Amino acid sequence: MDSTPPPPVYLVPFARSVVDLLTIWPALQLSFEQSASHQSQAAQDSARSELATELVGAFLDAQPVAEESSGQEASADQPPTPESEEIEDFLLGWVFGTLDVRIEDESEISITRDLLNLWSEWSAMASPADEHAVRSSGQVIQRVERLAAGRRANRSQITAQLVDEGHVSGDEESEEEESMNIDDPSSQPSVARRHPSPTIDEDGFTLVTKSTHRH
Numbered sequence: 001m002d003s004t005p006p007p008p009v010y011l012v013p014f015a016r017s018v019v020d021l022l023t024i025w026p027a028l029q030l031s032f033e034q035s036a037s038h039q040s041q042a043a044q045d046s047a048r049s050e051l052a053t054e055l056v057g058a059f060l061d062a063q064p065v066a067e068e069s070s071g072q073e074a075s076a077d078q079p080p081t082p083e084s085e086e087i088e089d090f091l092l093g094w095v096f097g098t099l100d101v102r103i104e105d106e107s108e109i110s111i112t113r114d115l116l117n118l119w120s121e122w123s124a125m126a127s128p129a130d131e132h133a134v135r136s137s138g139q140v141i142q143r144v145e146r147l148a149a150g151r152r153a154n155r156s157q158i159t160a161q162l163v164d165e166g167h168v169s170g171d172e173e174s175e176e177e178e179s180m181n182i183d184d185p186s187s188q189p190s191v192a193r194r195h196p197s198p199t200i201d202e203d204g205f206t207l208v209t210k211s212t213h214r215h
Contacts, residue, residue, distance in 0.1 A: 005063065008079075010125035010134070011056070017118045017141055018052040020148035027107045028095065035099035041155075051094055058082045058090065059119055079123045087112040114140055 008014075022028055032044045062080045091108040095101055121138035125131055135141055 005065065007060065008063075008123070008125075009128055010122040010131075011060075013125065013131055013135070014059070014119060014122040015052060015056045017122065017144055018055050018115065019048060020144045021111065021114055021118065022048045022052055024144065024147045024151055025107065025111055027103045027105055031095050031099045031101040031103065034101050038099060047098060051091075051098075054090070054094065055087070055115065058087065079119070081116055081119055084109075084112050084116065087115060114144065118144065 028048070029044075032038045032047070038044050038047055059081060062082045064080065088108045091111060092103055095103055117140040118138075121141050122134060124137075125134040135145075
């Protein structure tokens with residue numbers, strides 16, 4: 001008999017918040033811009049979704065299986081999470097392995113902290129009907145969502161301007177918008193699940209260096 005517990009009801013909202021958080025991570029955006037393989041917005045959005053899927057998988061992997069959870073005192077307020085150091089190391093390794101860029105500003109520390117806080121806030125969602133209330137009361141959820149919405153609005157405005165000026169075609173614009181759709185992470189294929197500093201909305205995350213060789 002399969003002892004794998006069902007995914008938590010807040011998995012999809014949490015996954016959307018993870019994508020939002022990665023969207024407003026300046027060091028990740030700089031890494032994309034320095035990477036030779038992820039210059040297009042579509043490629044960046046695809047990689048960001050892949051990273052979000054891996055992170056969500058890490059949180060799912062941290063949950064106890066049915067037999068373990070039945071013999072433990074489960075805390076509804078504090079569901080198990082990956083270790084902070086594991087998430088930080090994974091983020092750095094993913095950026096270097098995928099983009100061949102090193103992040104040196106230590107912003108992965110604040111990203112990790114926000115990830116853990118997002119999971120904690122969304123874990124208060126006991127049923128789908130609670131989603132609006134949890135979103136409204138979650139401070140980190142609201143901050144990340146607001147900043148991500150602002151960033152996407154700015155990007156849409158810039159894209160529209162480029163289309164008007166003839167620098168970008170309408171097909172390219174719609175392609176980029178489609179790549180931002182969020183699917184249920186439980187239905188997405190995932191590679192082996194591995195396992196984000198200063199405030200996330202501040203400028204100054206500039207210590208990103210291009211690696212000249214892989215290890």
